[in-house]
Each structure stands twice: as structure tokens, then as C-alpha cells.
Amino acid sequence: MHRIKKMAAAFFVFLLTGCAAIQEEEIPDTENTITSMEAEPELSYEVPASSANIFINQLGYIKDGKKVAVFCGKKLPEEFQVIRKDTGETVFTGYLENKGYDERLQEYNSYGDFSALCEAGLYYIEAPLIGQSYSFQIEDGLYENIFKEACKQYYYNRCGMTLTKQYANGVAHNACHTGKAVLMEDESVSLDVSGGWHQDEKGSKNVVLAARSIGVMLLSYELYGDSFTDEIGIPESGNGIPDLLDEIKYEADWLLKMQDGETGAVYSGVEIYEQNGIDKVCVEPADGKSTMAFAMALAKFGYLYQEYDGNYAAQCLAAAEYAWKYADLNLQEEAEAEEWRFAAAAELYRAKGRQSFHKYVTGYLAREACGENVNDVVFLGCVTYICTKQPVKLEVCEEIANTLMLRAEKIAREASGTLFLAGTESARNDNQELLRNMMYLTTVDHMITNKEYDSVIENHLHYFLGRNEKSISYIDNVGEGNYRTIDESMGIMKQFEANSKLIFMLSEIVGEHYH
Numbered sequence: 001m002h003r004i005k006k007m008a009a010a011f012f013v014f015l016l017t018g019c020a021a022i023q024e025e026e027i028p029d030t031e032n033t034i035t036s037m038e039a040e041p042e043l044s045y046e047v048p049a050s051s052a053n054i055f056i057n058q059l060g061y062i063k064d065g066k067k068v069a070v071f072c073g074k075k076l077p078e079e080f081q082v083i084r085k086d087t088g089e090t091v092f093t094g095y096l097e098n099k100g101y102d103e104r105l106q107e108y109n110s111y112g113d114f115s116a117l118c119e120a121g122l123y124y125i126e127a128p129l130i131g132q133s134y135s136f137q138i139e140d141g142l143y144e145n146i147f148k149e150a151c152k153q154y155y156y157n158r159c160g161m162t163l164t165k166q167y168a169n170g171v172a173h174n175a176c177h178t179g180k181a182v183l184m185e186d187e188s189v190s191l192d193v194s195g196g197w198h199q200d201e202k203g204s205k206n207v208v209l210a211a212r213s214i215g216v217m218l219l220s221y222e223l224y225g226d227s228f229t230d231e232i233g234i235p236e237s238g239n240g241i242p243d244l245l246d247e248i249k250y251e252a253d254w255l256l257k258m259q260d261g262e263t264g265a266v267y268s269g270v271e272i273y274e275q276n277g278i279d280k281v282c283v284e285p286a287d288g289k290s291t292m293a294f295a296m297a298l299a300k301f302g303y304l305y306q307e308y309d310g311n312y313a314a315q316c317l318a319a320a321e322y323a324w325k326y327a328d329l330n331l332q333e334e335a336e337a338e339e340w341r342f343a344a345a346a347e348l349y350r351a352k353g354r355q356s357f358h359k360y361v362t363g364y365l366a367r368e369a370c371g372e373n374v375n376d377v378v379f380l381g382c383v384t385y386i387c388t389k390q391p392v393k394l395e396v397c398e399e400i401a402n403t404l405m406l407r408a409e410k411i412a413r414e415a416s417g418t419l420f421l422a423g424t425e426s427a428r429n430d431n432q433e434l435l436r437n438m439m440y441l442t443t444v445d446h447m448i449t450n451k452e453y454d455s456v457i458e459n460h461l462h463y464f465l466g467r468n469e470k471s472i473s474y475i476d477n478v479g480e481g482n483y484r485t486i487d488e489s490m491g492i493m494k495q496f497e498a499n500s501k502l503i504f505m506l507s508e509i510v511g512e513h514y515h
Contacts, residue, residue, distance in 0.1 A: 037157055037199065037496040052131035053107075054080075055420070058466035058473050059146065060137030063118045066455065067138075070420060070467060071096055071110045073130050080112045080127040085135050092117045096127075099419065109419050134466065143461070146475065147506040148232045153493050154247050155234045159203060159254075160194035167234055177203055181270060181281035191283055193270050196254030199496045203279075206269040207258055208340075211293035213500035214248055215343070215380045216439065218300050221245070222387070223446040224507035241308050244503075252301050252316060255294055259319055260286060264326035266294040288327065288337035292344050295323040296377075299347035300384070317351055324348060324357075338364070343381035350388040361385055362393055370400045376436065383443060408444035411437045412456045421456070422463035431474055431492060434460060435501035442508045454512055461509060464492065464502075475502065 055070040071080070082092035096110035112125070117138065125133040156163070156171050165172045180190040196205045221228055221244055228242040236246035258267045265286035273280045302316030324344060331337050342364040349357035361381070370382040382404075386397045414424050415437075423434045438460050445453035464474045476491035492498045 054133035057462040077128040085122045157198040207290040211297035214297040216500040220504040220507040224511040227507040227511040264322035266291040288331040292340035295320040295344035303351040346381040346384040421459035438505040
């Protein structure tokens with residue numbers, strides 16, 4: 001068994017190694033309200049008042065996809081019907097597959113498979129003893145549309161430019177925070193730190209949060225590049241560059257402004273404070289963690305952007321190296337920055353091939369193995385290392401690959417053993433954990449193409465879109481059973497970091513079904 005795992009890991013490693021002009025438009029002041037993703041929203045949901053115990057993806061299913069509803073109740077019938085909403089016609093009758101009795105909830109659980117129904121339309125499910133489900137669509141393009149909307153969320157949160165109705169519709173607003181900011185530690189110093197993405201309703205911008213989301217989205221682009229188009233509907237659409245890269249470049253422009261030109265250190269963020277009814281924009285002090293997060297993000301972006309704009313890519317890589325030199329002089333004992341420094345070293349080694357970066361990567365992995373509980377930052381660095389075309393230590397790559405495959409297998413096994421085919425009971429209390437698991441599973445699935453993993457990933461999308469114990473959509477306001485929240489910005493798309501992982505998961509699903 002051990003030999004088989006080593007052979008699988010070796011095979012895995014073998015597979016791996018190998019801006020347009022913005023139209024200005026005057027927007028009324030009443031619309032000059034920042035609509036932002038939340039960095040850490042309060043996840044407090046109110047369950048819809050009336051919901052039968054028939055749980056479905058409330059957005060819907062593509063025509064040739066797997067379509068399964070979950071039925072729960074004190075008593076369950078043998079049959080269910082799918083009914084066309086506009087005519088009331090029963091178009092499909094199916095039989096329930098008994099999944100057993102839940103002692104804790106004192107109810108029976110069953111599945112109803114209606115995959116054979118492939119005709120486009122709007123439907124609902126009805127069953128004796130239970131009632132009706134929420135309505136849902138069957139239509140090709142559903143997942144592609146939600147993927148585009150997830151990608152566009154970052155455009156909606158652009159700072160420092162006018163968002164016109166042509167591209168932003170109801171969230172259009174005039175340019176905001178275009179003036180100079182002051183250093184928090186010395187208000188006599190002013191800086192231009194306009195641009196980038198708002199991360200909360202105040203308009204704050206944090207370098208570490210930005211770098212983590214950039215890293216996740218760029219990895220999804222590396223693995224599933226064909227899923228990303230040049231037509232999601234932003235000002236740069238149609239310029240021959242995938243819109244995701246255009247969007248990340250907008251953030252990269254801001255990141256470059258956050259670097260101290262004299263030292264290479266990077267200011268940690270921008271905070272907005274209200275003073276006498278006016279926004280006061282303050283730049284937070286530089287620190288090692290932000291400097292290394294900056295280096296990782298710009299090195300990764302610079303490497304991937306070379307084919308579109310060599311000069312800009314070189315600027316990003318030079319800025320990342322400058323930040324690294326600051327680390328060499330100042331961060332020897334700053335443990336909090338070490339994970340980011342590892343990820344930055346992996347990116348810089350791939351881009352530059354210098355042995356000093358490779359030495360740091362292998363030294364870090366010798367001290368801190370890429371184990372099962374590795375966090376997002378180390379995960380990104382590990383995947384970059386085993387993907388590089390530079391010389392690598394094969395035994396290190398095999399260890400990383402084996403760890404990733406074991407973790408993927410565990411995630412798939414645990415999800416397949418649950419009623420809603422997603423996560424574990426504890427993980428389902430944290431959508432961020434579910435999305436993180438899908439990021440790991442999606443990465444491994446790309447490398448070894450496992451149909452079981454495809455199903456697990458898509459079942460998580462069904463879970464997020466309403467096929468869950470609360471019968472609510474966690475992604476955004478889609479479907480008849482939309483969640484109701486204290487704060488309407490709490491869907492996954494409105495959470496700054498969660499949305500990047502949603503994009504990662506959707507890139508695999510869209511790539512699987514449409515390419």
C-alpha cells in the first residue's frame with residue numbers, strides 16, 4: 001500500500017512539473033454609496049418562514065447534470081413529482097431512495113434523483129406528506145453566469161474610480177477616496193494610495209487580505225485558465241486579456257503604491273476614519289507580514305502576466321524582489337512573516353530561478369512539513385513549488401503531492417458520507433472551511449482527473465445554493481428561498497476572502513461543463 005501511494009505521488013509530481021479607457025459618467029450623489037465585500041461578516045441567517053423538507057439547489061441544474069433532491073420528514077412517501085411551474089404539468093415522477101433514520105432529528109432521510117429530466121424550464125418538486133419545494137431552473141449556462149458574477153464582485157469594489165451604470169448598474173457611484181492619505185505614525189507625510197479594492201463598508205484596504213485573495217484567484221487561473229474569459233462586463237473587457245487578470249492588475253497598481261521606495265518595506269493597509277463628517281484616510285505602518293504578502297502576490301502576478309505585458313510584469317517582479325531584500329535585512333526573527341516569506345520565496349524561485357530562493361523554500365519545508373493542517377498561505381507556496389519548471393528536490397515534491405492527495409481523499413470520503421453530500425457536520429458551520437476544502441480538492445482534481453472529486457465539488461455548489469439543512473442560499477440572492485439576513489452583504493460573494501475561494505471552486509465546475 002505504501003508503495004502504491006509513493007507511485008501515485010510520483011505520478012502526481014510528474015504531471016505538475018512538466019487597460020482600456022474608462023468612460024466617465026456623472027453619477028448622482030445619492031448613488032455615491034460604497035457597496036463592499038465584508039472581510040469578516042457576521043454569519044447570522046434567518047431561515048425562510050415556509051419551506052417544505054425538500055432540499056434542492058434553488059438556482060437550478062444544468063440540463064445534462066446530476067440532479068438530486070434531499071427529502072426529510074417524520075414520514076416519507078415512496079414517490080415524488082417534478083412539476084413545471086408555468087403550466088402545473090407533472091413532467092417527471094421518481095421514487096425515493098431511503099437513506100435511513102436520523103435518531104437525533106427523529107426523521108427519515110431519502111434522495112430523489114431526477115437527472116433524466118433535461119428539458120429547460122422552471123420547476124418545483126412536490127411529494128405527498130411533505131409538500132412543495134422551492135422552485136428551480138433547468139438550463140445550461142447557470143453556473144457560468146454565477147461564475148461571472150463572482151468574478152465581477154471585485155470590480156464593484158474598486159476604489160478611486162467612477163463606476164458607471166454601463167458596467168455597475170445599481171451600484172454605480174462616483175470616484176471615492178481620490179485625495180492624499182497621511183501616515184498614521186507621521187501625519188506630516190502624505191501619500192497617494194488611491195485605487196485597489198474596498199474590503200469593507202468603510203472602504204478599508206489591507207495588504208495581507210488582498211494578497212491572500214490574489215494568490216487564490218491566480219492559482220485558479222493557472223489550473224483552469226480556459227474558464228476565464230475577456231467578457232464579464234468590466235471597462236477592460238475585450239482588450240485580449242482575461243478579465244480576472246485585468247481586475248487583479250487594478251489591485252496590483254494599488255499594491256505598488258503601498259511600497260516604501262526607500263526601504264522596500266510595505267505599508268500594511270489603509271484605514272478610513274470619520275473626522276468632523278469627513279473621511280480621513282490613514283496609511284498604517286509597514287510590517288514584515290505585509291511586506292512578504294506583497295512579495296508573494298506581485299511575484300505570482302508578475303510571473304503569470306509576462307505574456308500580456310512584459311514591462312509591467314517586470315515592474316511587479318522587481319518590487320517583489322525589493323521587498324525580499326528588506327526581509328533579508330530586517331525579518332530574521334519575525335516569525336509571523338515566515339509563512340508568507342516561504343510563499344514569496346516559492347514564487348520568486350519559479351520566476352527568477354535563483355538558488356537563494358530555493359534554499360529558503362527547502363529549508364522552510366525541512367522545518368515545517370507541508371502537513372494535513374497546512375494553512376492557505378503555505379498551501380499556495382507548496383503548489384507553486386511542485387509546479388515550477390526550475391530544478392526541484394523530487395523527494396520534497398513527492399511528500400507535498402502525497403500530503404495533498406491524502407487530504408483530498410479524506411475530504412471526498414467525509415463529504416460522501418453526509419446527508420447533503422458536503423463537508424462534515426462541524427465543517428458545515430463554517431462556509432470558509434468548506435470553501436477551503438474545495439480549493440484543496442479542486443487542485444488535486446486538476447492533476448489526476450478524478451470523477452468522484454468532480455461530483456463532490458459540484459455537490460458543494462448545490463449545498464451553497466440551497467440544498468442544505470437550512471434551505472437557504474449562502475452564495476447570494478438567488479433562488480426563491482433566498483436567505484434573509486441582518487446584513488444583506490453576508491452572502492459568500494460579498495465576503496472578500498470567501499469570494500476568491502468561490503471563484504476557485506466555480507472555475508473547475510465551469511471548466512468541467514463548458515470546456
